[in-house]
Structures are given as structure tokens and as C-alpha cells.
Amino acid sequence: MAALLEAQGLNKSFGAVTAAEGVTAAIEKDSVVGLIGSNGAGKTTFINMITGYLKPDSGSIRYEGRDITALAPRDIARLGICRSFQVPQLYSSLSVRENMLMALGIMLHNADLGGFFSFGRPSVPGHEAPAEDVADRILGRFGLSGYADRNAQVLPGGLRKLLDIALTMAARPRVLLLDEPTSGVSAQEKFGIMEVIMQAVKAEGATVIFVEHDMEVVSRFAGRVLAFYDGRIIADAPPEAALNDAEVRRYVVGGFHA
Amino acid sequence: MKPDRTPALLGTVLAAVVLGGLALPQWTLFILTIAFAQGLVVLGLMLLQRAGLVSFGQALYYCIGAYTAGGLGRAFGTGDLFVQMLAGAAAAALVALMLGFLLARYRGIFFGLLSLALSMIFYGLIVKSEALGSTDGMNLVKTTLFGVRPDAAWVRYAMAVAAACLALGAAFLTHRYLKTPLGRLGPAIKDNEIRVEYMGASVRYAIHVNYVIAATLAGAGGALAATSVGHIDPEMAYWTTSGEFVFIAILSGAGSVVAPFFGALVFGAIHTVAYDVSPNTWQMSMGAALLLAIVFLPDGLWSLFVRRRPG
Numbered sequence: 001m002a003a004l005l006e007a008q009g010l011n012k013s014f015g016a017v018t019a020a021e022g023v024t025a026a027i028e029k030d031s032v033v034g035l036i037g038s039n040g041a042g043k044t045t046f047i048n049m050i051t052g053y054l055k056p057d058s059g060s061i062r063y064e065g066r067d068i069t070a071l072a073p074r075d076i077a078r079l080g081i082c083r084s085f086q087v088p089q090l091y092s093s094l095s096v097r098e099n100m101l102m103a104l105g106i107m108l109h110n111a112d113l114g115g116f117f118s119f120g121r122p123s124v125p126g127h128e129a130p131a132e133d134v135a136d137r138i139l140g141r142f143g144l145s146g147y148a149d150r151n152a153q154v155l156p157g158g159l160r161k162l163l164d165i166a167l168t169m170a171a172r173p174r175v176l177l178l179d180e181p182t183s184g185v186s187a188q189e190k191f192g193i194m195e196v197i198m199q200a201v202k203a204e205g206a207t208v209i210f211v212e213h214d215m216e217v218v219s220r221f222a223g224r225v226l227a228f229y230d231g232r233i234i235a236d237a238p239p240e241a242a243l244n245d246a247e248v249r250r251y252v253v254g255g256f257h258a
Numbered sequence: 259m260k261p262d263r264t265p266a267l268l269g270t271v272l273a274a275v276v277l278g279g280l281a282l283p284q285w286t287l288f289i290l291t292i293a294f295a296q297g298l299v300v301l302g303l304m305l306l307q308r309a310g311l312v313s314f315g316q317a318l319y320y321c322i323g324a325y326t327a328g329g330l331g332r333a334f335g336t337g338d339l340f341v342q343m344l345a346g347a348a349a350a351a352l353v354a355l356m357l358g359f360l361l362a363r364y365r366g367i368f369f370g371l372l373s374l375a376l377s378m379i380f381y382g383l384i385v386k387s388e389a390l391g392s393t394d395g396m397n398l399v400k401t402t403l404f405g406v407r408p409d410a411a412w413v414r415y416a417m418a419v420a421a422a423c424l425a426l427g428a429a430f431l432t433h434r435y436l437k438t439p440l441g442r443l444g445p446a447i448k449d450n451e452i453r454v455e456y457m458g459a460s461v462r463y464a465i466h467v468n469y470v471i472a473a474t475l476a477g478a479g480g481a482l483a484a485t486s487v488g489h490i491d492p493e494m495a496y497w498t499t500s501g502e503f504v505f506i507a508i509l510s511g512a513g514s515v516v517a518p519f520f521g522a523l524v525f526g527a528i529h530t531v532a533y534d535v536s537p538n539t540w541q542m543s544m545g546a547a548l549l550l551a552i553v554f555l556p557d558g559l560w561s562l563f564v565r566r567r568p569g
Contacts, residue, residue, distance in 0.1 A: 051456065077458035089453040091446050102446050105439035106457040171458065 004029040010059035019045040021231040034222030035211045036252055041228035043211045047177045051083045052076040080174035088164035090152040097148040100135035103170035141200040142166040158185045169204055178210040194221055227252050264433050267516055268426045275422040279415050287414040289526045291486045294425040297519035298479030302472030303507040308444030315373030316503045318380050319350040319473040321495035323480025328490045331399035338402045342481045350477025354470045362466040381495040395491025421482055429515040509551050511558015521559055
């Protein structure tokens with residue numbers, strides 16, 4: 001069976017810096033893949049290429065057998081490949097619930113003129129429920145119900161991260177790319193946040209690719225690890241094997257474990 | 259969810275014009291009609307403002323609407339307000355559709371100055387055009403409403419009521435538009451374009467649509483103003499006219515689709531009184547009024563009617 005998402009020989013350089021060199025990976029449906037590597041190793045570049053923000057210099061990306069390399073970010077998002085951001089990207093002047101409603105409105109109507117001639121509460125196609133109910137359900141899954149009327153700008157860091165991912169879930173993504181979901185979150189909160197994210201994602205049924213620096217988090221949540229170094233994938237294996245790989249230990253995990 | 263009070267509010271304003279207009283003197287009816295014309299332009303500016311854009315060139319479409327109305331009279335002898343406003347709106351929409359491909363790429367000061375530049379090019383073209391009356395402009399043919407010429411004593415009243423119907427109708431449609439997913443995008447674009455794109459919406463498309471709607475409203479407003487005044491000249495495209503619209507937009511605030519009309523009426527009233535009291539320094543009075551509004555009502559006059567949200 002063909003993989004859900006396939007990257008084939010991706011190359012990308014910024015001037016003299018090589019951000020991706022022959023990156024090839026196939027992601028199976030319903031898998032949870034952790035991306036590890038030191039800063040500048042090419043993890044975020046990989047995510048940016050898949051979501052269309054960066055175009056690879058060469059190579060191709062296929063989703064369900066279809067070539068999506070040349071598509072714009074919004075078209076890729078509409079296919080069900082969505083991402084969260086390392087720095088939460090929220091609508092800071094809106095409340096938490098309004099953020100969610102905005103996301104539902106954009107993602108499910110493709111921002112058209114739906115509802116111009118209809119009166120009453122708008123329902124969300126695919127969710128078969130009024131938008132407010134869907135918003136409250138997703139917020140509930142992410143433990144944000146108590147903050148629904150707060151302004152997004154004044155949320156604490158960890159909750160901003162959760163809201164950022166909750167917004168992405170509004171589109172019912174098939175593939176969810178999380179760029180450092182636990183960065184900027186205290187060590188005690190990390191596992192709790194990942195737990196919430198993984199449960200919510202599982203409930204909505206999406207394949208997950210996440211970037212993470214904390215190896216404990218990776219080995220607990222990922223089913224498979226892609227280790228990046230210098231724009232290349234140096235290991236592609238289950239967490240146990242990947243984290244014990246000689247190259248990975250030398251370049252990614254750090255010498256003090258040896 | 260809060261009940262939508264805007265349709266009721268629009269209906270109340272219309273009823274107030276229909277009934278109150280009977281008691282008002284002729285010259286106030288004229289100010290009222292002009293306020294509806296300007297309010298239409300400012301309503302469009304409000305759409306752009308929601309997305310974080312300020313156009314310093316909305317007079318371009320105001321003037322296109324006015325000259326379309328004037329041209330219709332000259333070419334076909336048509337003086338019907340409804341035909342003129344429809345044609346003015348359509349002409350403005352067509353031009354905005356084309357220019358929008360360029361403007362939707364720009365943000366902030368670049369958007370503002372580019373829109374200003376385009377309106378000044380148009381101003382230059384009309385001034386040079388003998389066929390359009392050059393700097394003298396042209397007079398419009400006598401106004402009819404659905405082919406009927408109102409009695410001279412009633413013409414101002416009939417114009418004000420017709421203007422109210424059309425402008426408030428346009429405000430209602432704009433209000434509906436703001437409830438659609440596309441219409442709601444404005445504040446999201448202002449807040450975070452990256453997020454909007456990654457959610458599968460095109461920011462450029464949304465801005466283009468808002469720009470065309472804003473121009474359509476301005477074109478209709480221009481045609482209404484032209485018919486109401488009975489004379490048009492290139493000043494309608496001059497940058498000071500655009501500035502006046504931005505002035506009214508700031509004065510009004512973006513709280514409701516009714517706000518632009520209220521703001522335009524207050525603007526007209528201050529203008530009239532200031533001009534009457536001191537014809538040589540009326541600009542100073544206008545400036546002071548705007549200064550006071552910005553300092554004490556940063557969210558515009560409309561904030562006077564809105565109870566502040568706690569927190």
C-alpha cells in the first residue's frame with residue numbers, strides 16, 4: 001500500500017546553507033512521527049516544504065498519490081495537511097471562542113459567501129452541527145472551555161500553544177504537522193500538554209508529524225523518529241532504535257549520554 | 259448568541275427619515291442626502307479598515323460614479339436616480355476589479371499611497387479632458403425617480419427618502435456580507451495573515467473582494483451626490499475629497515454599518531455650522547472637532563452608543 005505522504009529527494013538551499021539534501025521519507029496513515037535534530041538541521045524546512053511555505057529546489061512531495069509540490073499553502077491546507085506554529089499564530093484581538101469560530105468559518109466554508117441568504121445560526125458542513133457547538137466541542141477537547149471568553153492575547157504560554165493547535169483541528173486535518181508543540185512550555189507542563197494534544201488528535205483521527213527537542217517526549221509519544229542532521233535524514237526508525245543510533249547520539253542527542 | 263439588532267436599527271433610521279423629513283427644512287434635507295452619499299463611501303472604507311487597510315484614494319470611485327451619472331444624462335438624457343446609482347456603482351466596480359489585481363498585493367502605507375496616486379491620475383485625466391468639461395465639470399439633467407419628476411416643493415424630500423432607501427439597503431447588504439465567512443475575514447487578516455493563509459483562505463482574494471465592494475459603494479455614493487448637487491467637477495476626485503472620507507471614517511468608528519451615515523451627518527453639520535460662523539477658518543473648526551474625537555472617542559462617535567464590554 002502506498003504511503004499517505006511521500007517526500008522524494010527534496011533539496012533546498014539558502015545561498016551557501018543547505019537546509020535539505022535528498023530528504024526522502026514516507027509517512028503511513030495514522031502514524032505518529034517525531035522529527036528530531038539540532039537547530040538548523042532542517043526539521044522546520046521539511047515542514048515548511050510539505051505545507052507549501054517553501055518550494056524545494058528539486059524533488060517532489062506526493063499526498064495520496066497526488067503531486068502537491070507546486071501547490072500554494074492554502075490549497076495544501078484545503079487538502080487536509082495543516083500545521084501549527086512554533087510561535088502561536090492567533091487572532092490576538094479576538095476571544096478564544098471567536099478565534100475558534102473564525103477558524104471554522106475559514107476552513108470549512110473555504111471563506112466563501114456561504115450563509116449570505118440564510119438566516120439563523122450558521123452550521124458547519126462536515127460537522128453537521130452549529131458552528132458554536134463545534135467550537136465548544138474542540139475547545140473542550142483541548143481543555144480550553146474555561147477560557148472561551150478570554151482574549152487570546154492574555155492567555156498563558158501553554159494555553160496559547162493549545163489554542164494554536166486547536167485552531168488547526170477546526171479543519172479536521174488528515175495530516176497534522178506540529179512545529180515544537182512544547183517549546184516555551186515549562187518542563188512540568190510538557191507531558192500534560194502533549195497528552196492533551198495526542199488525545200484530542202486521536203479523537204479527531206489525524207496522522208501526526210511533530211518536531212520536538214525533548215527526547216523523553218519523543219520516545220513516549222512518537223511511533224517513529226526521523227533524525228535530521230545538516231539537511232539530511234540520518235536515521236529513520238522506531239524511537240528506541242533511532243535514539244540509540246551511533247550517529248544520532250553523536251549529532252543530535254548529545255555526547256553526554258554516551 | 260446576541261440577537262442581530264442591525265436590521266431593526268436600519269429600519270428605524272429609514273422611518274425617522276421618512277417621518278422626520280416632513281418636518282425638516284429643505285436645506286437640512288440636502289445635508290441629509292449628501293450624508294447618505296458620503297456615508298456609502300465611508301461604509302466601503304470601513305470594510306477596508308477592518309482588514310487593516312486605509313485607502314487615501316476612495317474619491318476615485320466617488321468621482322467615477324458621479325461622472326457616470328453625468329455622462330448618462332449627457333448621452334441618453336437619463337436623469338433617473340436609480341439608473342444613475344446602479345450605473346455609477348457598476349462602473350466603479352469594473353475599474354476596481356482591474357486595479358484590485360495591483361492593489362491587493364500591497365499593505366499599509368503602500369496601499370494608501372498607491373490608491374492616492376491612482377485617484378490623482380484620474381483627476382489629471384478629467385482636468386485635461388474637454389469632453390468631460392475639464393475643470394468646469396458639467397451639469398446634470400433633471401432628476402427623476404423611477405421616471406417620475408417629483409413636484410418642485412417635494413423634490414428634496416423625495417430625494418432624501420430615495421437616498422435613505424438605497425443607502426440603508428446597501429448598508430443591510432454589507433451587514434449580511436460581514437456575517438459570511440469571507441466577510442468575517444477582515445479582522446483576521448488585520449491580526450494574522452499567515453494564519454489565514456494556512457487555514458486555506460486567500461488573503462489577496464479577500465482583500466480584492468473587499469476593495470471591489472468598497473468601490474461599488476463609493477460609485478453609488480458619487481452618483482447620488484452628483485444628482486443631489488446637480489453639478490460635478492474634477493474636485494470630486496481630488497485628494498482632499500479622499501481625505502474627507504478618511505476623516506469621516508475616523509470620526510464614525512467601525513462599530514456598525516450605521517456608523518458611517520451618522521458620522522457623515524455629524525461631519526456635514528459641523529461643516530455647515532463652522533462655515534456659517536467663520537467662513538475663513540472653518541477648516542480649523544473641523545480639525546479641532548477631529549482632534550477632540552480622536553482624543554476622547556478613539557473608537558469613533560459610534561462608541562457613544564455602545565456599552566463598553568467588561569474586561
